[in-house]
Amino acid sequence: MAQVALRNIVKTFDRTPAVQGIDLDISDREFIVLVGPSGCGKSTTLRMIAGLEEATSGEIYIGDQLVNDVPPKDRDIAMVFQNYALYPHMTVFENMSFGLRLKRFPKPEIRERVQAAARILDITDLLDRRPKQLSGGQRQRVAMGRAIVRNPKVFLFDEPLSNLDAKLRVQMRTEIKKIHQKVTTTTVYVTHDQVEAMTLADRVVIMNAGRIDQIGTPHEVYHTPKTQFVAAFIGSPTMNMLPCRLVENGSGLTIRLSDWLSFPMPPSLADRFRTRVGTELTFGLRPEHIIEGRGEVPPGAAAFEARLDVVEPMGMETMVYFIVDGVEVCGRVNPAAAGRAGEAMRLVADLNQMHLIDPRTELVI
Amino acid sequence: MTTTTAEATAGQLGRVRYGSISRGRRRALFWSYFFLILFVIFFLTPPVYMFITSLKSSAEISAATNPWWVYHPTLSNYIDLLTQNQFLIFFRNSAIVSICVVSITMVVSIFAAFALARMRFWGSATLATGVFLTYLIPESLLFIPLFKTFAYIHDKTGIELINHWWVLIILYPTLTVPFATWLMIGYFSSIPKELDEAALIDGAGYIQMLTRIFIPVAIPGIIAAMIFTFTVSWANFLYPLAFTTSADQLVLPVGIVTTLIRGDVYAWGQIMTGALLGAAPPLIIYAFLMDYYISGLTAGATKG
Numbered sequence: 001m002a003q004v005a006l007r008n009i010v011k012t013f014d015r016t017p018a019v020q021g022i023d024l025d026i027s028d029r030e031f032i033v034l035v036g037p038s039g040c041g042k043s044t045t046l047r048m049i050a051g052l053e054e055a056t057s058g059e060i061y062i063g064d065q066l067v068n069d070v071p072p073k074d075r076d077i078a079m080v081f082q083n084y085a086l087y088p089h090m091t092v093f094e095n096m097s098f099g100l101r102l103k104r105f106p107k108p109e110i111r112e113r114v115q116a117a118a119r120i121l122d123i124t125d126l127l128d129r130r131p132k133q134l135s136g137g138q139r140q141r142v143a144m145g146r147a148i149v150r151n152p153k154v155f156l157f158d159e160p161l162s163n164l165d166a167k168l169r170v171q172m173r174t175e176i177k178k179i180h181q182k183v184t185t186t187t188v189y190v191t192h193d194q195v196e197a198m199t200l201a202d203r204v205v206i207m208n209a210g211r212i213d214q215i216g217t218p219h220e221v222y223h224t225p226k227t228q229f230v231a232a233f234i235g236s237p238t239m240n241m242l243p244c245r246l247v248e249n250g251s252g253l254t255i256r257l258s259d260w261l262s263f264p265m266p267p268s269l270a271d272r273f274r275t276r277v278g279t280e281l282t283f284g285l286r287p288e289h290i291i292e293g294r295g296e297v298p299p300g301a302a303a304f305e306a307r308l309d310v311v312e313p314m315g316m317e318t319m320v321y322f323i324v325d326g327v328e329v330c331g332r333v334n335p336a337a338a339g340r341a342g343e344a345m346r347l348v349a350d351l352n353q354m355h356l357i358d359p360r361t362e363l364v365i
Numbered sequence: 366m367t368t369t370t371a372e373a374t375a376g377q378l379g380r381v382r383y384g385s386i387s388r389g390r391r392r393a394l395f396w397s398y399f400f401l402i403l404f405v406i407f408f409l410t411p412p413v414y415m416f417i418t419s420l421k422s423s424a425e426i427s428a429a430t431n432p433w434w435v436y437h438p439t440l441s442n443y444i445d446l447l448t449q450n451q452f453l454i455f456f457r458n459s460a461i462v463s464i465c466v467v468s469i470t471m472v473v474s475i476f477a478a479f480a481l482a483r484m485r486f487w488g489s490a491t492l493a494t495g496v497f498l499t500y501l502i503p504e505s506l507l508f509i510p511l512f513k514t515f516a517y518i519h520d521k522t523g524i525e526l527i528n529h530w531w532v533l534i535i536l537y538p539t540l541t542v543p544f545a546t547w548l549m550i551g552y553f554s555s556i557p558k559e560l561d562e563a564a565l566i567d568g569a570g571y572i573q574m575l576t577r578i579f580i581p582v583a584i585p586g587i588i589a590a591m592i593f594t595f596t597v598s599w600a601n602f603l604y605p606l607a608f609t610t611s612a613d614q615l616v617l618p619v620g621i622v623t624t625l626i627r628g629d630v631y632a633w634g635q636i637m638t639g640a641l642l643g644a645a646p647p648l649i650i651y652a653f654l655m656d657y658y659i660s661g662l663t664a665g666a667t668k669g
Contacts, residue, residue: 052562073568085559089581098577099567146567 002063002076002153002186003028004049009058011044018044020210021058026188031180033189035197036207036233043158045207046190050156051075062153078147079156082163084139086131086146092118093127096145110149117148120182137168144176148183157189161196173199194234198222206230223353228282228362231355237287237319240329243359244283246276255283255351258325266300266351273356276365284355284364287319290331292338293346300352311341320345412644419443419638426633442638452639454613455620458530459599460646462616466537466598467591470545473538474590478549479575483561493550500543508607511536515608530614533605537598545590552586553579588654599647617643 004026011019019041026032034042047053049060051072060067067075078099086095093114100110118124121141131139140160147155160176161169177200180187191197197204198218206213206221206229214226225231231239246265247254253265253273265273293303306322306329318338320331322345331347339345356365418426420438430436446452480486481493515526526532556579564574580587605619615623621639625632 050562050566052565072562072566073570077566079563079566081559081563083557083559085557085563087560087563087578087582089584098564098569102568102573146563150567 003030003061004154004186004188005059005061006045006049007059007061009045009048009060010056011041011048011053012056017210019048022207022212024205024212024215026186028186029184031187031189031200031202032205033191033197033201033203034205034207035191035194038192039209040207041210042190042192042207046079046156046158046188049154049188050077050079076150076153077156078150078152078154079158080140080143080147080160082159084131084143084163086139086142088131091128091130092123092134092142092145095131095142096127096149099146099150113149113151114145117145120148120179121145136164137172140164140172141175144179148179151185153186155183155185155187155189157187157191159191160189161191162193169196176200195236198234204234206233208233224364225355226364228284228357228359228364231284231357231364235286237330239284239286239355240290240327241357242283242324242327242329244281244356246273246278246281248277253277255354257283261304261306261324263302263304263349263351268300268352269354273365276356276358280359281365282357282359284357285349285351285353287330287332289350289353290329290333290347291350292333293348294337297348298350301348301350303346303348305344305346307344308339308341311338313338320347412641415637415641418633419641421634423632423634442634443642446635446638446642451612451620451624455615455617456642458615458620459617459643462530462533462537463595463598465534466541467594469534469538470541470594471587471591473542474545474549475575475580475587477542477546478553479571479579481546482550482553483579484571493547496543496550497547500540500547504540504601505603507539508604511539512607527608528610528614530605530609530616532608533598533601533616536604536608537601540601541594541597545594548590548593549583549586552583556582592651592654595650596647599643 004024006022006024009019009022010017022041022045024032034045036042044053048055049062051067051070055068062075062077087098090098096114096117097110100113105113114127115124118127121144123138123141123145126134126138126142131142134142140163143160157176161172164172173196176189180200189196189200197206201218203215204218204221205215208227208229214221214230216224221230221234225234228241232241242257245256247256247262249264252267253270255263255265257263297303306324308320309323309328310319310321312319312321313335315335317332318335320333320338321328322331323329333345333347357363358365414432417433417435419442420435420440422437422439422441425435425437477496481489481496512527515532519525519527526535560578560582561574564578569577600618602618605616609615609619612620612624617639621636621643625636625639
């Protein structure tokens with residue numbers, strides 16, 4: 001059990017910067033997910049915590065110990081790799097006990113620990129098999145078992161689910177969450193899948209081009225993104241982003257998106273954005289905040305008509321797409337209310353949920 | 366409209382010959398067997414001829430009878446050879462040389478290959494290429510400078526290296542180590558990087574990583590390198606011919622030729638028997654180790 005701290009971590013590979021100054025505090029028993037597109041430095045950060053890469057500068061603490069110069073085996077961490085990295089010539093039992101055997105644990109204790117981990121993972125009847133006799137999901141469990149038996153200070157997961165098929169991935173995701181609830185070890189988990197990040201994390205760390213864009217609970221990063229990147233990265237389908245201009249309209253403000261589409265700024269927000277009148281901004285609104293318009297429009301929302309371009313029924317809901325000045329905008333409507341492609345449909349935008357982004361700094365205002 | 370299309374497709378499907386795949390396969394198999402049989406005839410004729418001749422007496426060999434048939438089979442060649450002290454000495458020399466060379470080569474090349482394949486250090490890539498380039502130098506060019514070197518050592522230190530069978534233990538690794546190392550580098554490089562990282566995190570040092578992960582996983586490659594090394598040191602002819610001359614210092618290939626050919630008299634029966642007996646150990650070893658080749662020990666390490 002331990003907290004992990006990164007202080008201004010920088011990593012450059014042959015002068016190519018991979019990680020450009022990261023500060024991160026992970027508290028004891030926390031489940032942290034590093035998420036971002038490929039090449040954002042999330043795996044490199046994880047590998048630096050593991051000790052598989054050396055930080056170019058900065059400090060890494062595990063517990064209270066500065067571990068920059070501590071080799072991986074003495075950091076008391078366990079890692080699960082994307083391709084499982086099971087030892088092919090060993091049985092499941094031998095794979096899981098390898099670390100303990102190297103540390104010369106007494107045999108009865110090794111057996112006990114492996115059995116306990118196998119029970120948690122539901123692989124007790126696989127202990128005599130070799131990795132090649134196992135399915136992908138089973139191999140993944142063994143890889144996790146190898147981590148659990150060590151009873152380390154920190155678990156590190158490097159995209160552990162990306163080699164599994166879609167259905168198994170969802171299943172193993174739940175499994176990992178359950179295991180963390182049972183084992184409650186500090187966990188750092190790397191993924192490029194924002195759904196995994198949202199579902200697993202106590203806190204999500206969103207990385208972009210070697211820097212941290214935002215750290216927050218899944219709720220925070222979803223509802224109050226700090227940058228345009230976070231706003232676009234988290235959520236599926238992605239947030240609609242449109243260039244806009246704020247126009248003064250008597251005592252209130254109007255958001256002008258196009259010649260045919262303008263929204264009144266909800267009065268509660270108007271004061272916050274008054275200084276931005278006249279500048280070019282980016283308007284962001286999630287698809288679920290553009291819904292079918294029926295009956296009375298609630299306060300802070302605005303109704304409008306749009307000609308539907310594409311309609312995608314998903315069963316539980318229907319995605320409707322329309323074009324605003326060449327940009328495709330998505331709305332999420334009740335299937336019963338959805339119009340047909342080519343027809344006009346009355347929609348309601350909930351402007352209380354909107355975000356305005358400064359396109360020069362790419363920060364959410 | 367839709368119905369007609371459906372019918373047309375169904376009609377076409379009906380005309381498809383389902384046997385065509387197996388017919389193609391049969392033809393492929395026919396040619397495979399044709400060339401395999403050709404190959405077998407080509408490569409098995411010499412040993413079969415050796416075997417037939419080894420069962421004949423000298424009189425029958427020189428008689429103008431069918432060379433592919435034994436009319437009066439005899440084991441006298443085998444008995445003569447195996448009761449001859451000389452032949453057993455050749456055999457012993459060959460065996461000790463080969464076992465020592467295989468051991469030395471494997472130790473050196475496994476450590477070298479592990480270092481070159483996995484421990485990134487300054488110049489490791491150049492060194493790996495260099496190792497292979499040394500293998501490309503023909504042995505027939507190497508033995509003259511080696512001979513000179515030994516003569517020089519003798520002049521300076523008084524240690525006589527020439528005309529001792531054990532000098533081959535020093536000589537053969539110059540041929541086997543580069544190739545075995547190069548082979549092992551290739552094998553070690555094919556082991557996924559995550560496997561050593563997992564071992565590193567599990568608490569293994571470099572030596573443990575090598576002995577507990579790399580060597581077991583690379584067993585098929587190690588066996589291949591061993592077979593190669595054994596073949597080179599068992600069958601090499603040029604080096605023992607050049608470096609050893611006394612009858613009791615000879616190894617099998619040279620021993621058979623120098624002692625069983627006296628002037629222009631060829632003891633064909635014994636030569637063939639000696640060659641056959643000499644070829645037996647590699648054959649037995651290959652047959653025993655072949656299983657390791659086939660068993661896919663490395664499968665399933667990572668997502669396959």
